Every structure is written in structure tokens, then in C-alpha cells.
Amino acid sequence: MTTTWDDLVGAALLGTERRTPPTRPREGQDAAGALLDAAAVHTVQRRAALLPVAARARPAAAPEDGRPALPEAARRRLALLLADRAAPGGGRRGSAPDLTELLPQWLAAANARGYRAPAALLPELLEAARARSDVRPAALALAGPRALWLARLNPQWKYALRASPSASGGEPGADDRVWQEGLLAERSALLVSLRQRDPDAARELLAGTWAKERAEDRLMFLDVLGERLSLSDEPFLEQVLSDRSRNVRAAAAGLLTGLPGSALASRMTARARACVAPDRTSGDGPRITVEAPHECDSGMQRDGIVAKPPSGRGERSWWLGQLVEAAPLAGWPARFGVAGAAEVVALPVADGWQPDLHAAWCRAAVRQGDAEWARALLGPAASPPAPDVASWKDPAKLLSALPPGERAGWVAEFIAVHGLPEAFRLLGTCAVPWAEPLGRAVVDALDTARDAGGYPWSFSGVMGLAERCLDPSEADRLAVPEDASGYWAEAFERLVGTLRLRATMHAELAG
């Protein structure tokens, strides 16, 4: 038969009334029937004779991942955690644990044990990391080299290549090429990783192209130098103090302030000392007098002092605050002839300057990470927060300057005295799992709140934190009382359930 399929299709398209098909009808059959018969034979012949297509270039094999596979139970757990992400949430939380919130913990624990992700779950992991930047680094670490291999094949997952510095390969000169030609995110990732490995090399890489960078990029790259800052960065940062962009200048000044031995720090010290001095002339013992600066000269501005105050603030107190914040705290006790931070903080301040001065010291303590000053400024956790003090003292920020154990202790004491309503932000600063006595204090406070007939949803923030942060061994102390009303019972059940689940998760990862 010489009739081709195309002949048949052509006839069918136009219709047998317009074009006589290249087929001969059997007796009693019309042209359409004959065309259909012929087409059926052709169709089955065509289908039965299908041949393979030419294979395109196969992807190169993914690099081996030598890490051990997850224990079976942990693999199933990960599948459940990732499946939960895929299903839309919403509605009342009920008494079941919120799995979405447990994924970051699970990932951190799995990474700490050095496992590799199961290959079949890599797409879900990449999707989770794409949607949630908070789990991205941990998810990509677990996903490992095969996920990067996969991400190269799928444009949806390009983000993973940018987020991962190792993706650039590591052959010599690769860093330079990425820095010269890469996308902003790739360059940024490169700078971050290089700064970790070799701080000086990272700074030199940045200095090499500094003049060509856009102002917003300069600002972002400068931020990277905050990691592993040392005095060898000082010359570069001093140069940047003359940058065209005010924001960049301010950022450089900020970094130099964090370097206690820097020239900028000593210039600031001199300026601050000119403004803040001991006063032994008054009859009531030593106190602090403040003479705020009268002008903000070009030297001060070059060192990062912002001349124009926000509206509603006097410019002299604005300048003073910035000076004191940028001056190293270590010099103050000697200035007032006392032993340490606590004594300085206890000194009275003349003429109502105390809020300005203490607020600046608070910012300095946080910025310089000075535990002694933070401790002194925080004061005892049990003391009632004075209303006029609350405006400038931010305990959550000051706590971040304390070592973790002390932080937990302070917050525990605070909760024991003041209860939970103000504790949410403070709890957020504490390391997970909560160290004793913090966990116990939270549990006791929750018990108290429940017994006092409070509404559980007023505590939902703290409850949520407790589910994620309490040590799982606390679950046994958290028996749900028989007489608890429905919502409290549900909230406690979820808390206990989540803690047990976390304990199970860790046990599964232990194998």
C-alpha cells in the first residue's frame, strides 16, 4: 500500500465529499467508512512500529555523598515533616503538634549527626528551602551535593546554587571569576564563605573592586566584614569613612566602633570624655555631669556621627547619644574612679541627662557585646520595671550580650516575679533547649496562669515557644490536670505531645 498517513489525514481534514480519499471502498461501503478502515490499520501499524527516540545528552552523574543514610524511622519522620509543609495549614491548632515548626529543629539535629538526606526526598527539601528562608541553610546542608546537582537541572531551584558557595566548584581562580562576573547573590555568597575561611583575603577581594560597586552593594558587602572583624581591617575601614555614600560611611564607622583598639574608637573616647565627666563639687557625693556637644564637626561626621536628628529630638542630645554609643565602654570606670560598670551605672546623673546617657550605654553594651555592662544596666530581674526607665531600656537586647546560661537564669527569675505577659521577647533570646531553671519557671508560670483562669490564647506565643524550646524531659512534669477547662487542656496536651514528639525525633536520629 502506497497510501501515506498524511494522505489519509489530508482527506479526513477536508472531508470525503470534497476530496476522494486514496482508499477503495469495499462493496456496500462508502468513502468515509473506507477511510476509517484504512486509518485504523495505519494507526495500529504506526503504534506497533514505534521506535525509541535519540537520547539527548544524559546529565553527568551526581557527586557521591559519603555521609551515612538516615535511620529508617528518621527518614519516615522527615517525609512526614515535609508532607506537612505541603498541606495548607489554617484553622484552630487543636491539640496536635505543629510539625511545620519542628522542621528547623529536626534539620539541625540531623545535620549535627552528619546524615545525608534520602535522594527521594530531595525535591521536597529543595521546595521547603525555597519557600522558607529560615530553614534554607540547614535544608541545603542536609540535602548535600546531590541537591545542588539537581538544582542545576531545574531553574526553580537556582536559588540553591546561589545560596551555596561550594557550588562554584573550588578550582583555582573560580572565586575570582565569580567575584568579577557573578550575579550579586553569588558574589555575596562567595564573600561570606571566603570571610569565614580567610578574613583578609575576603577584605582584599572586596577592596579590589570597591570603587566600582554600587552604593547599596557596598553597604551589603561591608556588612559581611562584620564577621571575624579584626584590627587588620582597620586601614580599609578608615578609608571607607570617606566614602561617597553616607550610609556606607556610617556602616564603616559602626564596624570600627566594634574594634576597641581602633583609632576611631580612641577618637570617640576623647570626644565622649569631653562631654561626660565626674562632678565632685556637689554636696551629695560624686555624680556625673553632662555637657552635650555644641556642634557636629566634619571630623565627627566622618566618623559616622549623623548630624541631623530625627524630628522631635534635640540635636545636642542626639550627637551625645551617638558619641557615647560609639566610645568603648571599658574606659568609663577609670574616668569616674570606680571599680566597674555596676558602680558607674549607679552614679547619679545631673540635670536630667540620665535617660540619654544610660540609653546610649545600653546600645553600646549591645553593640560591643559587653556582658558586664549589660548586666549592670539590666539590673536584677526581680526589680519592678520603672515606667520612666522602660522607654530606653530594652532588656531583650541587653540579654543578647549575656552568656547563654546567665541569660536563661535572668529570664527565669524575671518570669518567676513578673509572670509571662512580658516574657515573650525575652524568651526569644534564650538558647534552645531552655536550660534550667528557665524551663521550670515557664512551666510553673503556665500552671499559675491556668489556675488563675487566664485565657490560654493570651499565652499562645509563649506556648508556641515552649513547644519548640522546652527540654523534652519536662514533658513528664506537665501532666494535664483533670479539672482543666477544654482549651487549657488542649493547649497543655499539645505542649506535652510536642515535647514527646521532639524526644522521639531525637531518639530516631540516634538510630
Next chain:
Amino acid sequence: MAGPTVGDMNCQGERWTAEQVLALAPDAASRKAGAKLAGPGPWSGAGACADGGAGAVWGECKGSGSKPYRTVVDLGGQGGPGFHCSCPSRKFPCKHALGLLLLWTEGEEAVPGSQEPPPEWAGQWLERRRQREERPAAREAGAAAGDAEAARRRAERRAQRIASGATELEQRLADLLRGGLASAEGAGYGQWEETAARMVDAQAPGLASRVRELAATAGAGAGWASRMLEECALLHTLNQGCLRVDRLPEPLAATVRARVGVTTDTAALVASVPPVRDHWLILAQRDGDDGRLVTRRIWLHGRETGRMALLLSYGAVGRAPELSLPVGLSIDADLVFHPSARPLRAALGARHAAPVPSPAPPPGGGAEAALRTYGEALRDDPWLEAWPVVLSAAVPVPGEEGGGAGWQVADAEGESALAVDPRCGDGAGLWRLAAVSGGRPVPVFGECGHRGFTPLTAWGPQPVAL
């Protein structure tokens, strides 16, 4: 009172995996809700016992009300596991049953194996369910003799209706070909929908769905005319077969009847066709949903016979079909194949032992062999869209950006590849296949047809559903 069938069970049984349990869930929301209940928190009095295919799990789940929900799952049974829960949910299985099973998968500590019979409330239900299962066999034997004459008359009437439907459809096709496919392009769905409805009236649902397919093909995408002529020609052949069904050899006649939509009652089938006993490896399970009905397809491969089989089960939307066989297990069971020139569809008969893990893939071939298998199957059943095949070592090749070229599964070596069915799109399953392969050849099971290859399971080396 717990009956002996339940009480006598010993309690050593293989626990399922979480995937097996999640495969039972009717939808994603249920999976999520079930996963949330899979902690010890809300459960009390949970226990399990298992022997062979007839285990059970039970427990009480504290909900928002004062009375806990009582949940019991029968793991055995001919038609797959059974669920019972005192909650008001209309999902089936409900989240409590899923949560309980997930908890049970975690092991002895989560849900202990019980030497005691289950509590009375659970035992009673299990008992009733198992009695129900034994009953149909008895009923069928009695019913067969008396109704034979009536059934024959019914079948005759139906055959006449179908024949008149097929005749009418032949007329429609001839009209279409006379006027030309080009004129059908703009005609819209209206008249085809009417024709489809008339085929439903003629008790030929198979013809009706082909008519709807045809309507959807008109004007859809490049090369639609060629595809439409193919469909018209195959439908024409089916009509002709239908009108001459008495003169066809019996296997082909059975194929035609099945394609037209004349279903065979499973009980009658089991009574009339000798079963094929084998160790059936569960290759894949996949649910399709047309908005009203969930169709679950489970593909099996017989270790001794080398035969492929396909089990179909149905459920209303929101209720998973009852039969669930997890991929990667092998089950020693009888299958009864529906009569056909190329038998594939089967019904599950007696199970001789509980499913056992069987992680290795069946033997397979390359791209060319897969297409040859499909081609050979077409000799017997020209209406086959695809045929299940195992590729022993395939490398997935992702499609090119912008849809210029679709996915392929390439042989480990050489120039040959199968194009992936474009209807798989750029889906999650394909990316999972790529992840499992990591650029290296892996065994893949799927359906190979004229539209391309649809991957369903890959072994890496554990089986992974795609």
C-alpha cells in the same frame, strides 16, 4: 464478646511503613491531619495484634468532646484494610484511623502488641466485619442457578441497546469524515456531549468516554488532526467489533465488550475463571480523580509467571478506594484475570499469606524492548493506550527549559531513549525520579504507550513511588 477469629491471633506481625499508611489517605488534608494525630498525646488504650493477613489496631483518641473517639482498623480482609471510628468525619479513612496507624508504624513502644483480645467495642466490630466478608461467597452460590435465565435476558437486551448505540455512532463518524475534521474544529462540545449522553443511555460507557476524548482532541494543539483521525479510526473499529461481536473469537470479543464498557461482576469472574497463583510484587499504586470518582490502579508483577496485572478499585471523592497495596511488598495470592485477548486487568482473589517486603525490581529491558512489548500487545488489543514495562537501567534526562524538548528516560548506554508522556508535564514525580537516579541508571517501572512513557516507580535501590 470477642470472637475466636480475633482472640486467637498471635501478635507477631510486620508493621507497615508510614508510606503504606499515608497511601490510604483520601486526600492531602487527611494526610496532614493524620500526621498530627500520630503522637502518643491524644491516644489511650492503644493496642495491636497481628497474625498473617488478619491483624488489627485499636485505640481511643481524645478529641474536643468529652468522650474519646474509638478507632479500630482491621489490617486484613479480602478487599484490603477496614476502618471504623466513632467520630463524625465523612472522610474515609478518617484522620483518627490514619493517626493511629502512623503511631503503630513507629513500633512496639508507640502501640504495643497485645496478647489479650482487643477490647469489646473493637472486637465486636472486627467480628462483624469478618463475618460479612465470608458471606458473599455463600450468597453467590445460591443465587446463580435461579437467576440465570433472567440474567441471560437482561444481557440480550443490553447487547441490543449497545448495538444500536454503536450503529448510531458509526453514522456520526461517517458524517464527520464526509464533512471533514476541519469543520469539527470549531463545532464545540455541544453535539459531542449529546452523542456521549446517548452512548450512556445505550449502556455503553466505554463508547461514551471515547466520544468525550474525541471532542477534547478537536483543535487541541499541533497535530490534532492526526490524533483525531487516529481516535476516530479506533472508535470506528470498536464499533465494528461491537456490531460483529458474535462472530469474533471469544478472547477478542471479551476485549471488545470490556472496551465498550460491559463490566464483569467480580464474583461471577472468580466463579468462572481459574485463578493464577503467584508471588505478586506490587509495582505501583496510583489514584486518578475525575471529580466524582477516585480510581485506584495497582500494578502487579508475578514472580513465577512473569505476568503483569492491573487491579482497579474505586471510591467516591473524599473516600480512598478500599484496596491498598503498598509498593515494594510481595503478596502470595490468587489473581483472576478478566477475559481478554491480552489479559491485564485482574481481581484479587484469596491471599495465601501476609505481604512480605520484596524490594528488588522485576527483570526488565531497554527502550526498544519496551516499545516492542507495547507493539506486541497491540496485536491482541489494538485499543491499548499503553502497556506496563520495567526498564532495567534508565537515566532520566530532564526536559529543556522553556518546554523545547520534553523529558526522556534514556538507556544506560547507546542512543536510545523513550520520550516521557508529555502529560506528565514537569511534575514532582519526574524530579523525584531524577533525584533517585542522580544521573546514574536505575530500574524504572512505568507504562509505555504511543503517547510516551509514564514513570511510576523507581528503585534507588529501595522502591520509590513517583
